[in-house]
Amino acid sequence: MKKYSDSELQQKSILYRLALLKYIKMAGAGHTGGDLSCVDILNVLYNDVLNVSPENFHDKNRDRYIQSKGHAVEILYVVLAERGFFPETDLETIGKYKSPYIGHPTRKVNGIEFNTGALGHGLAISSGIALAGKRDRAPYRVFTLIGDGELAEGSNWEAAMLAAHYKLDNLLAILDHNTLQITGRISEVCSPYPIDEKWKAFGWNVITADGHNILWLRKVLNEATNLKDKPTIIIANTIKGKGVSFMENDTRWHHRVPSDDEYKIAVKELETQLI
Amino acid sequence: MNITDQIIEGKANLEIFCDTLIDLARKDSTIIAVTSDSRGSSRLIPFAEKYPEQIVEVGIAEQNIVGVAAGLASTGKKVFVSSPGCFLSTRSLEQIKNDVAYSDYPVNLVGISSGVSYGALGTTHHSLHDVAALRAIHNITIVVPADNFETRETIKTAAISNKPFYIRFGKKKMPHLHSGSDTFGIGKASTILEGNDVAIIACGETVFPAVEAAKILYNKGISTRVLSMHTIKPLDNISILKAAKECKAIIVVEEHSINGGLGEACATIILEAGLPVPFKRMGIPEEDTVTGSQMEVFNHYGISASGLCNEAEKLLRKV
Numbered sequence: 001m002k003k004y005s006d007s008e009l010q011q012k013s014i015l016y017r018l019a020l021l022k023y024i025k026m027a028g029a030g031h032t033g034g035d036l037s038c039v040d041i042l043n044v045l046y047n048d049v050l051n052v053s054p055e056n057f058h059d060k061n062r063d064r065y066i067q068s069k070g071h072a073v074e075i076l077y078v079v080l081a082e083r084g085f086f087p088e089t090d091l092e093t094i095g096k097y098k099s100p101y102i103g104h105p106t107r108k109v110n111g112i113e114f115n116t117g118a119l120g121h122g123l124a125i126s127s128g129i130a131l132a133g134k135r136d137r138a139p140y141r142v143f144t145l146i147g148d149g150e151l152a153e154g155s156n157w158e159a160a161m162l163a164a165h166y167k168l169d170n171l172l173a174i175l176d177h178n179t180l181q182i183t184g185r186i187s188e189v190c191s192p193y194p195i196d197e198k199w200k201a202f203g204w205n206v207i208t209a210d211g212h213n214i215l216w217l218r219k220v221l222n223e224a225t226n227l228k229d230k231p232t233i234i235i236a237n238t239i240k241g242k243g244v245s246f247m248e249n250d251t252r253w254h255h256r257v258p259s260d261d262e263y264k265i266a267v268k269e270l271e272t273q274l275i
Numbered sequence: 276m277n278i279t280d281q282i283i284e285g286k287a288n289l290e291i292f293c294d295t296l297i298d299l300a301r302k303d304s305t306i307i308a309v310t311s312d313s314r315g316s317s318r319l320i321p322f323a324e325k326y327p328e329q330i331v332e333v334g335i336a337e338q339n340i341v342g343v344a345a346g347l348a349s350t351g352k353k354v355f356v357s358s359p360g361c362f363l364s365t366r367s368l369e370q371i372k373n374d375v376a377y378s379d380y381p382v383n384l385v386g387i388s389s390g391v392s393y394g395a396l397g398t399t400h401h402s403l404h405d406v407a408a409l410r411a412i413h414n415i416t417i418v419v420p421a422d423n424f425e426t427r428e429t430i431k432t433a434a435i436s437n438k439p440f441y442i443r444f445g446k447k448k449m450p451h452l453h454s455g456s457d458t459f460g461i462g463k464a465s466t467i468l469e470g471n472d473v474a475i476i477a478c479g480e481t482v483f484p485a486v487e488a489a490k491i492l493y494n495k496g497i498s499t500r501v502l503s504m505h506t507i508k509p510l511d512n513i514s515i516l517k518a519a520k521e522c523k524a525i526i527v528v529e530e531h532s533i534n535g536g537l538g539e540a541c542a543t544i545i546l547e548a549g550l551p552v553p554f555k556r557m558g559i560p561e562e563d564t565v566t567g568s569q570m571e572v573f574n575h576y577g578i579s580a581s582g583l584c585n586e587a588e589k590l591l592r593k594v
Binding site (some may be wrong): 060106107113114115117118120121123124125126127129130131132133135136138154158159161162165190219265 | 322328331333334336339341342343344345347348349350351352370373374377378379464577
């Protein structure tokens with residue numbers, strides 16, 4: 001894997017955001033806010049952490065990435081395209097009749113491991129993969145991205161119990177903690193707080209990180225699986241709509257598509273962030 | 276078998292499930308059993324003792340058991356999830372739909388103590404809806420084996436298949452319904468008895484009462500075809516239409532709600548083919564299900580030799 005500098009990765013995040021908005025605009029649909037909140041996480045995962053590439057995607061010892069918050073699929077498509085899993089031009093078909101590039105991940109798209117999108121599924125699946133890895137003494141690690149609104153799904157807690165019971169230290173969950181869901185603040189819809197204490201009580205290592213700080217993300221995502229005997233969750237504090245000021249921290253952008261004018265303003269704002 | 280053959284009792288199908296898994300695991304370390312505090316009721320304790328590294332216990336958590344199983348299967352494990360059919364089929368229906376069937380990983384879901392096997396425990400523990408729920412899910416084969424032979428063959432086939440299965444078992448000892456020379460194929464009904472007056476299409480633990488009914492009808496000069504329709508999806512349309520053309524009446528009997536199960540599936544095939552054959556679904560009707568032992572529940576709803584005989588004679592009078 002090519003070794004990028006922090007500033008190169010920071011530039012990539014901006015380019016990913018530009019591509020994301022382009023294809024959401026083109027498709028006329030997408031989960032804009034929740035895509036933007038996890039851009040930096042996916043960037044660091046696919047460019048600095050995961051032992052996954054188009055060449056080794058069928059190798060049984062590849063690292064696995066399961067996106068439990070499947071609705072943020074557009075940014076996953078953008079990152080996979082840039083990493084060479086398929087041509088970027090495929091993204092022009094997102095949401096089109098018979099296109100495999102639909103609004104939630106499917107295995108019809110190269111690079112995707114599981115068909116997710118119904119919330120509360122990724123952690124159990126990831127625990128099963130991690131458990132197989134433990135039994136087989138395989139070197140791979142399993143990463144799963146969970147939304148914070150998704151924590152209300154009880155199936156997460158069934159899986160959390162199991163992962164701690166089996167000491168799945170090859171499993172890393174990342175919580176995209178952008179604090180908003182479609183109805184409003186997660187604390188007001190049905191509060192999952194205190195999040196860190198809940199995971200600790202379930203027997204997990206808990207690390208809190210700035211989910212937009214490339215430097216920090218590189219460190220915690222690379223080092224967390226070195227912690228032994230417990231699964232780890234990184235509570236990544238993020239901003240829904242990150243990178244476009246008028247989309248940030250605004251629930252209305254959960255799955256809104258920018259108008260022509262909004263798109264132009266957003267692109268301009270992102271372009272000024274490029275070096 | 277022949278109508279005059281003596282019926283010989285076999286083992287419970289679940290014991291055969293365990294024996295077969297042990298046989299498979301002997302040569303294949305990728306066989307994994309997954310249980311939800313259900314290894315005892317699944318009769319899997321001998322497997323767990325022999326291959327402790329090949330059993331995964333998830334506790335009483337049916338959503339989790341299916342998600343975890345899908346994860347295991349995605350790494351190449353040959354996974355058999357064993358949990359009561361009443362919980363496994365619908366508590367985890369979304370995991371079955373998405374993580375297994377839609378994601379297309381070959382998890383084998385084994386619904387134990389299904390139908391009214393837990394008769395006196397009541398509706399919470401009856402699974403009279405599992406086949407109906409799973410029939411509407413694309414990419415899962417549904418098999419309800421009748422006897423030890425069908426069980427062994429189903430488990431062996433499922434273990435090497437790269438597609439998801441739901442395999443449904445009861446609890447009690449099953450008589451042998453096949454002779455040594457019989458062959459078995461998923462999606463191909465087993466003809467247990469030949470006959471051309473009435474056909475009884477049955478599955479699982481209702482095949483034996485169908486055979487008993489055929490014996491009584493034989494003494495009354497009525498010949499009965501008994502089909503073990505072990506595979507409910509994909510359905511053996513050819514055998515169903517053949518029976519509808521060659522027999523004067525059709526009964527479908529199942530240990531399931533009459534809504535959405537084998538009976539409705541057969542009726543659809545026959546109706547769409549335009550065959551005007553007298554037809555009766557037998558199973559558990561749309562009502563608060565009576566409780567009691569499995570046999571008492573069966574007798575109550577006519578899933579018995581005498582109940583099936585009565586229906587057969589009633590249908591034949593219409594001809």
